[in-house]
Amino acid sequence: SAVISQKPSRDICQRGTSLTIQCQVDSQVTMMFWYRQQPGQSLTLIATANQGSEATYESGFVIDKFPISRPNLTFSTLTVSNMSPEDSSIYLCSVIADTQYFGPGTRLTVL
Amino acid sequence: QKEVEQNSGPLSVPEGAIASLNCTYSDRGSQSFFWYRQYSGKSPELIMFIYSNGDKEDGRFTAQLNKASQYVSLLIRDSQPSDSATYLCAVTGFQKLVFGTGTRLLVSP
Numbered sequence: 001s002a003v004i005s006q007k008p009s010r011d012i013c014q015r016g017t018s019l020t021i022q023c024q025v026d027s028q029v030t031m032m033f034w035y036r037q038q039p040g041q042s043l044t045l046i047a048t049a050n051q052g053s054e055a056t057y058e059s060g061f062v063i064d065k066f067p068i069s070r071p072n073l074t075f076s077t078l079t080v081s082n083m084s085p086e087d088s089s090i091y092l093c094s095v096i097a098d099t100q101y102f103g104p105g106t107r108l109t110v111l
Numbered sequence: 112q113k114e115v116e117q118n119s120g121p122l123s124v125p126e127g128a129i130a131s132l133n134c135t136y137s138d139r140g141s142q143s144f145f146w147y148r149q150y151s152g153k154s155p156e157l158i159m160f161i162y163s164n165g166d167k168e169d170g171r172f173t174a175q176l177n178k179a180s181q182y183v184s185l186l187i188r189d190s191q192p193s194d195s196a197t198y199l200c201a202v203t204g205f206q207k208l209v210f211g212t213g214t215r216l217l218v219s220p
Contacts, residue, residue, distance in 0.1 A: 033207070042199060042212040043155070058207075092154055100145070100208060102154040 002027055002095050004103035012109045013083055020079045021106045023093030028073035031096040034066070037105070038089045046091075049076040083110045114138060115202050117211035125219055130187040132214050134200030137181070144176055144183045147199040149213065155199055159185065190218045 003026040013019050023032070032049040047068055048056040055068035070076045080087050088110045093103040116135050124130045132146075143162055147155035161167045161174040161183065173186040183202075187194055197213040 042210045044210075045207055048207070099157055099160065102156070105154045 002029060002097040002101045004093055004095060004101055006091075006093055006103040006106050008106060009104065010107040010109075012111065014111055015084055017083055018079055018081045019083065019108060020077050021091055021093075023076045023078070023103055025074045025095055027097065029095040029097055030073065032070065032076050033094040034068065034076070034078045035092040035094055035102075036089045037092060043092065046078070049078075080108065083108075085110045114209045115200055115211035117198075117200050117214045119212055120215040121217045122214055123217045123219065124190050126190060126192060128190050128218075130190045130194065130216055130218070132185040132187070132198050132200075132216065134183045134185075134202075134211055135181055136183070136200075136202045136209075138202065138209075139178075139181065141202045143203040144174070145201040145208065146172075146174060146183075146185045147201060147210075149197045149199055151196075158198075187216075190216075192218050192220050194218050 005024045007022045011019055034046040035043040036046055037043050045058050046061045046066055049068050049070040051070045051073055065081055067079045090105045090107050092105045095101055114137050145160045146158045148158050149155040159169055159172055159174045161176045164176050164178050167174045171188045175184045195218045197215045199213045200211040201208045
């Protein structure tokens, strides 16, 4: 199993600012992902966080808007840049250990 | 066509009944199929996964897979009010999970 923590758990931000979300796993994992869940919708994969190389982004998501770091096998950050109200969402870190686990999420509100 | 489709519901069942949740997928190459439960305001938690055609049972839950029809379902026997949640179907495709939009289940006492 894997236990995932995320910081912050929630935040309210002003338009045009940036927020960095941290994800910490209690064990080394190869596969780590960042998802977004907008209100009333399902999970959408933003990118795969690769250790030691650039993240792999899904269609519709770009590095300039969502820069990701993965310095080691237990930690990653996602930055939401130049935020707008449309970025209000829950952001979830996820890893694959024996199966796929999700972190508790970061609830972001952009005013 | 969406990659993974689910009826959004809500599906309402009385306590003690069988709840049947359905999911269809478009990628015939999909190999693994997952059901997640998500309570309001919480992150998804894995209930079951299934790889082979047929049924897989775990307690009150049974997952059913029919690859020819590209259909996977989740049966919940003896439904409890605590089962009220959104159930997400997820299918592997190109080394990533693709999620459906989820079905909201309401179990009334």
